Amino acid sequence: MQQNRRDFLKWSSLFGGLALTPMQLSSNLLKTSPIVTKWAGCNVNCGTKCPIKVHTQDGVVKYVSTDNEGEDEFDTRQARACVRGRSSRYKVYNANRLKRPLKRVGKRGEGKFMPISWEQAFDEIASKMKEVKEKYGNEAFFITYATGTTGTIINRCTSGPWARLLSLYGGYLNYYNSYSTAQITNAMNYFYGGSPASDIATLRSAKLAIFFGANHVETRMGGGGIGYAYHKALEESGCKIIHIDPRYNDSCIGHCDEWIPIAPGTDAALIAALAYVMIKENLLDRKFLDTYTIGFSENTLPSDAPKNSSYESYVLGTYDGIEKTPEWASKITKIPSRRITQLAREIALTKPCFIEQGWGVQRHSNGEQNARAIATLACMIGSIGIEGGNTGCRTGSSKTYDIMGMPYKNPIKDSIPCFLYTDAIYRGKEMTDLSDGVRGTKQLKQYQIYLQYSRKLFNQSAQHY
Secondary structure, eight states: OOOOHHHHHHHHHHHHGGGSOHHHHIIIIIOOOOOEEEEEEOOOTTSOOOEEEEEEETTEEEEEEEOOOSOOOGGGOOOOOOHHHHTTHHHHTOTTOOOSOEEEOSOTTSOOEEEOOHHHHHHHHHHHHHHHHHHHOGGGOBOOTTOSOGGGSSSTTTSSHHHHHHHHTTOOBEEESOTTTHHHHHHHHHHTSSOOOOBGGGGGGOSEEEEESOOHHHHSOSTTSSHHHHHHHHHHHOOEEEEEOSSOOTTTTTTOSEEEOOOTTOHHHHHHHHHHHHHHTTOSOHHHHHHHOSSSSGGGSOTTSOTTOSHHHHHHTTTTSOOOOHHHHHHHHOOOHHHHHHHHHHHHHSSSEEEEEOGGGGSSTTHHHHHHHHHHHHHHTTOTTSTTOOOSSOOBOSSOOOOOOOOOOOSOOOEEEGGGHHHHHHHGGGOBHHHHOOBSSSBOOSHHHHHHHHHHHHHHSBOOO
């Protein structure tokens, strides 16, 4: 191949420059801008809020990394984001991401929208908000549950900028409960007067841990959540781990001594059979039950309670004529009766025993009974208030990270269950405290008229990033 002198000298000069340092080569020859690193927060809707490092060049996100600073000890740990948090750049540059407001121009459901300016969107929304307030009052405004992406609206829809804005504007209709925890929250309010739980770090002192649908690694991931704490606590304790779950989840992999699959929603039946074995074999912590509980046995029932209405009477069949034996529970839970008997003995005789449930257990019809049953199991073995024990509720950690909410005070006290907001749209004026659990008022005001009007408003002008 022939090569002229000019080309030879040009390429010789270039490669001669390789004697320079990589930084000099980058600066002198490639003329690239430096990588700029800034801290940001993960915007995944898990509630963990891990910090992430965003590395940009010329204003473009090149990659995202996680916390790698300081000591990586449990009490001063690195808050490492999971793979979802570290892949945030793909959400930023996703081809389907909307970058400007769109206004619906066709019929609802046709999918026809036209781009509009931010100024037009603000003007239209502000005008409609003013009109709604004048016609129907502030009770006609409603922020739906889980509006937006949790991590990008400053600490959830209930304490973020929308809540502050509408509060300053005169208030809005509240909601209570959540799709995640409605049944366990209410069940534990009546059971414990709240949802008390141990710090998950107490696993360090446990000899046995039983998890009912508690999947820390997948659902509470990241260094800012409980997944890391779960891993470290188990690493330091060496206790036996049993997961009772319909699914072999990631919390079982590498952390679990035994997985017991169970038919979904049948945890209460399993607990009843465990209780049956403990009662028959005198394995209960009777001192704890008689001192701190009401209604487990007949002698702790209130004086005006019906006879044979205790939990023990239910388990033994005195109440309904059906003994809750392991054989009875096996048909319901699909767990072999022999393993149920063994498990009851193991839980009762291993001290301390850590009992915890996740939120999936209560996401069924009558799910509050599953939640109450697991809490009852913790009471039966007296594992409450001791190092290495737990109440049966979902644990927390003293080492979690979250962002503070914005200060606000909503003047409106009216509230509806979060999952009945569609009812408020179609039959708002019919909803009362007795029929629909409305709080703060006896009956909703003219929400039906407004909310139908509101749907039109927010379908026409949708704000996006």
